[in-house]
Amino acid sequence: MSIPAIRIRQVTKNYGALKALGGVDLEIAQGEFFGLLGPNGAGKTTLISSLAGIVRPDGGTLEVMGHDVVTDYRNARRNLGVVPQELVFDPFFSVRELLRIQSGYFGIRSNDDWIDEILASLDLTGKANANMRALSGGMKRRVLVAQALVHRPPVIVLDEPTAGVDVELRQGLWHFIRKLNRDGHTIVLTTHYLEEAETLCGRIAMLKGGRVVALDTTGNLLRRFAKHSLRVRLQRPETALALGGVVDEDGGWAEFAFDNYQDVEPVLARLREADAGLVEMQLGEPDLERVFVEVMNRA
Amino acid sequence: MLDSQARAQSAPRIEPMPVDSPFTGFRTLLYKEVLRFWKVAFQTVAAPVLNAVLYLLIFSHVLDRHVTVYGDVAYTAFLVPGLVMMSVLQNAFANSSSSLIQSKITGNIIFVLLPPLSYREFYAAYVIASTLRGLFVGLGVLLVSLPFVDLPIANPLWVLAFALMGGVILGSFGVIAGIWADKFDQLAAFQNFLIMPLTMLSGVFYSIHSLPPIWQNVSHFNPFFFMIDGFRYGFFGQSDTSPWLSLGVVGACFVLLAALTLAMLGRGYKLRS
Numbered sequence: 337m338s339i340p341a342i343r344i345r346q347v348t349k350n351y352g353a354l355k356a357l358g359g360v361d362l363e364i365a366q367g368e369f370f371g372l373l374g375p376n377g378a379g380k381t382t383l384i385s386s387l388a389g390i391v392r393p394d395g396g397t398l399e400v401m402g403h404d405v406v407t408d409y410r411n412a413r414r415n416l417g418v419v420p421q422e423l424v425f426d427p428f429f430s431v432r433e434l435l436r437i438q439s440g441y442f443g444i445r446s447n448d449d450w451i452d453e454i455l456a457s458l459d460l461t462g463k464a465n466a467n468m469r470a471l472s473g474g475m476k477r478r479v480l481v482a483q484a485l486v487h488r489p490p491v492i493v494l495d496e497p498t499a500g501v502d503v504e505l506r507q508g509l510w511h512f513i514r515k516l517n518r519d520g521h522t523i524v525l526t527t528h529y530l531e532e533a534e535t536l537c538g539r540i541a542m543l544k545g546g547r548v549v550a551l552d553t554t555g556n557l558l559r560r561f562a563k564h565s566l567r568v569r570l571q572r573p574e575t576a577l578a579l580g581g582v583v584d585e586d587g588g589w590a591e592f593a594f595d596n597y598q599d600v601e602p603v604l605a606r607l608r609e610a611d612a613g614l615v616e617m618q619l620g621e622p623d624l625e626r627v628f629v630e631v632m633n634r635a
Numbered sequence: 636m637l638d639s640q641a642r643a644q645s646a647p648r649i650e651p652m653p654v655d656s657p658f659t660g661f662r663t664l665l666y667k668e669v670l671r672f673w674k675v676a677f678q679t680v681a682a683p684v685l686n687a688v689l690y691l692l693i694f695s696h697v698l699d700r701h702v703t704v705y706g707d708v709a710y711t712a713f714l715v716p717g718l719v720m721m722s723v724l725q726n727a728f729a730n731s732s733s734s735l736i737q738s739k740i741t742g743n744i745i746f747v748l749l750p751p752l753s754y755r756e757f758y759a760a761y762v763i764a765s766t767l768r769g770l771f772v773g774l775g776v777l778l779v780s781l782p783f784v785d786l787p788i789a790n791p792l793w794v795l796a797f798a799l800m801g802g803v804i805l806g807s808f809g810v811i812a813g814i815w816a817d818k819f820d821q822l823a824a825f826q827n828f829l830i831m832p833l834t835m836l837s838g839v840f841y842s843i844h845s846l847p848p849i850w851q852n853v854s855h856f857n858p859f860f861f862m863i864d865g866f867r868y869g870f871f872g873q874s875d876t877s878p879w880l881s882l883g884v885v886g887a888c889f890v891l892l893a894a895l896t897l898a899m900l901g902r903g904y905k906l907r908s
Contacts, residue, residue: 351908367647385908391908392903409751410753413750413751414651414751418749420745425743426746428670428671429670440659441663441664441752442660442750443654443656444652444654445655445656487651488651490650520649521649
């Protein structure tokens with residue numbers, strides 16, 4: 337069995353009385369597209385920062401491609417590329433200068449071929465010689481991605497890379513990240529856009545209060561926690577209550593949850609029998625947002 | 636093992652790019668730190684040179700005919716090494732401290748913290764870049780002053796030794812201040828209430844023999860005095876105190892500050908939480 341891309345064992349981190357990480361265990365295989373989800377303050381960024389060596393955990397161990405991030409930090413960091421959450425940049429340099437400098441930090445002197453390839457993939461070729469200050473927010477975000485890739489790391493961590501990014505750039509970015517994943521890079525993604533995580537990630541961990549509260553494949557999570565839904569607008573919504581439905585606050589719509597669509601027909605039949613007066617109807621697929629809410633409520 | 640993990644593991648294996656040389660990371664950080672001040676050389680080199688030359692013109696105009704030092708050394712000639720060393724010290728401090736605080740406040744320090752650079756490489760790159768800026772400015776002040784003054788260089792090795800030590804010490808001081816300060820305001824306090832008074836009261840503009848005995852004794856507690864006095868010895872072959880004593884004090888300061896800075900960096904103080 338090959339070495340996991342990331343292995344996290346019993347990692348704890350406290351900031352005074354605040355428990356940021358309370359014994360996190362996680363293993364991510366090479367080549368996975370992995371989602372790390374959780375509400376603000378759940379510990380996602382602390383966990384990523386611990387992996388990157390920016391935060392020093394109080395206990396536990398973290399490995400990147402089998403290299404301990406403390407005792408073998410040089411190899412661990414050579415194998416890891418991190419796209420930070422904040423839109424930070426060095427105003428003294430052009431895009432190409434920054435990427436050459438970043439390559440150099442990782443011990444790579446002549447890296448222009450790979451830099452050109454990254455610039456082209458991120459649609460930054462035309463901005464290669466522009467100063468960072470002259471770039472739009474979206475362009476700066478792309479440069480952050482490029483900086484994380486200059487040393488061609490096997491493991492790439494993206495900490496909310498699409499926060500505040502327009503739709504076109506977001507789609508372009510995901511197209512590129514998917515290609516990297518197909519090429520064999522392990523991707524770890526944190527995002528608040530749950531539909532993105534649902535579409536992209538093969539496996540997902542959910543964090544709350546510094547602990548992993550759910551960890552499974554995206555498909556299993558959807559099957560375990562989310563149900564199909566039937567939303568109906570009724571002339572007499574109170575009839576839905578007697579049938580186990582949940583009525584919206586404005587009273588017009590009622591919602592029923594099912595494990596599968598075969599259970600829909602009996603409910604419709606009973607609404608007909610109760611003379612509920614069906615006006616409108618919507619069927620809903622299980623989605624990660626429902627899973628997320630359900631998991632967070634249970635945890 | 637879950638299916639998704641098994642599927643993922645069948646993906647091609649990626650290796651990180653090979654390292655060209657174990658020193659490339661350090662050299663790149665040094666290059667970047669030099670480029671950072673060189674790109675704004677008007678502000679970081681030309682302006683301090685002009686500043687020092689203005690001191691020279693004003694003080695020499697006022698005092699040259701009235702004051703001689705070490706018996707027969709003209710005041711302007713005496714003043715030039717002091718101004719050169721003052722420029723080396725202040726600019727070495729300014730370089731590392733301003734680079735670090737800017738990087739911390741804007742957040743781009745993360746680009747230096749994520750790569751596989753050791754804290755010793757970090758220290759060496761910031762301090763050497765600071766020393767180079769100090770030496771550039773010092774050399775600029777010296778070159779611009781030469782048309783105005785007949786300046787001997789009795790012992791070039793002493794000149795070089797004290798210039799280097801001064802740059803390294805204040806570069807280290809700058810790293811400490813840049814890491815410790817959370818705001819520009821705190822850094823300015825460090826500069827205005829510590830570095831500036833210690834420099835001004837170190838004998839840049841006067842020989843401590845012109846001071847009352849008590850202030851002569853007080854001056855011996857100021858390490859900047861030994862840096863400037865030893866540096867001046869290199870030019871005139873004369874100084875207020877023994878150059879060997881100065882070298883000893885300056886060397887001890889270097890060891891102490893380097894140890895403190897390395898300890899801070901090794902612990903990740905205010906950089907790696």
